[in-house]
Amino acid sequence: FSLFLFLGVGKTTLIQKATQALKSTGVPIDGFYTEEVREGGRRTGFDVVTLSGKRGPLSRVSSDSSASRRECRVGQYVVDVASFEQLVLPLLRNVNLGSDAERKICVIDEIGKMELFSQLFIQAVRQTLTGSGTVILGTIPIPKGKPLDLVEEIRSRKDVKVFSVS
Numbered sequence: 001f002s003l004f005l006f007l008g009v010g011k012t013t014l015i016q017k018a019t020q021a022l023k024s025t026g027v028p029i030d031g032f033y034t035e036e037v038r039e040g041g042r043r044t045g046f047d048v049v050t051l052s053g054k055r056g057p058l059s060r061v062s063s064d065s066s067a068s069r070r071e072c073r074v075g076q077y078v079v080d081v082a083s084f085e086q087l088v089l090p091l092l093r094n095v096n097l098g099s100d101a102e103r104k105i106c107v108i109d110e111i112g113k114m115e116l117f118s119q120l121f122i123q124a125v126r127q128t129l130t131g132s133g134t135v136i137l138g139t140i141p142i143p144k145g146k147p148l149d150l151v152e153e154i155r156s157r158k159d160v161k162v163f164s165v166s
Contacts, residue, residue, distance in 0.1 A: 010165050011139040015109045018056045018137060019051060022105060030095060031107025031137075032088055045077060046114070051107060056083040059114055065165055072117040079114045085121065092124035095134050108138035111151055122150050129154070 015033050022029050037045040037060075045060035059077035072079040091154055095106045106128055115121055128134055140151045140162075154160055 009150075012109055014165055015137065015139060019107055023051075023116055027093055027105055029105040029107065030091055031105075031109075032091060033107060033109035041069055048084055050087055050091060056080075056087045058084050074113045077114065079117050081117050085118050086117065088115075089124055092121075092128050095128055095131070104133060105135045105137055110139040110141070111148075111154065112139075112141050113148065115135060116148055116150060125150060125154075129157070 010036065012033050019029060019031075019033075030051045032048050034046045036043050036050050037057075043061075046058040047055050048058045049055045057080045059074065059079045061076050062071075062073070062078040072081055092106070092108075095104055105146050108125065108128075111125060128136060140154060141148070142164075143151075143155075155162060
């Protein structure tokens with residue numbers, strides 16, 4: 001089964017629409033997407049939203065420039081790795097359970113810099129990729145700057161089909 005990953009702009013919107021369409025046909029589907037958090041018209045961070053409706057912080061803007069070196073940061077955002085793992089890891093660990101007869105779709109939006117601060121997430125994605133019976137509908141960023149190991153690994157897999165969204 002091919003795995004589908006999208007890159008470019010409008011990824012989450014596309015994932016949400018595809019997820020709704022798949023759910024309406026009764027296909028077993030689980031996973032998560034990331035969503036902007038806005039306050040006063042300004043983006044203040046990102047949340048993780050599971051397809052079952054749970055929500056938690058992925059990152060928030062930090063104005064503290066003297067932040068701890070141990071903080072996981074992407075630009076102005078501080079990543080809440082513990083919150084991310086608490087929501088996402090159970091989904092990824094459960095996706096390969098069940099019979100091979102029941103093909104399942106796992107939504108992973110996204111596999112990017114913030115998410116890759118979690119070594120447990122990296123391991124879980126690799127396990128999901130090698131699991132039988134699971135199709136992944138996910139998003140990866142357009143390559144720019146320093147390559148992200150897992151993203152390049154996914155992009156180069158023969159069982160992955162990458163579509164560019166513009």
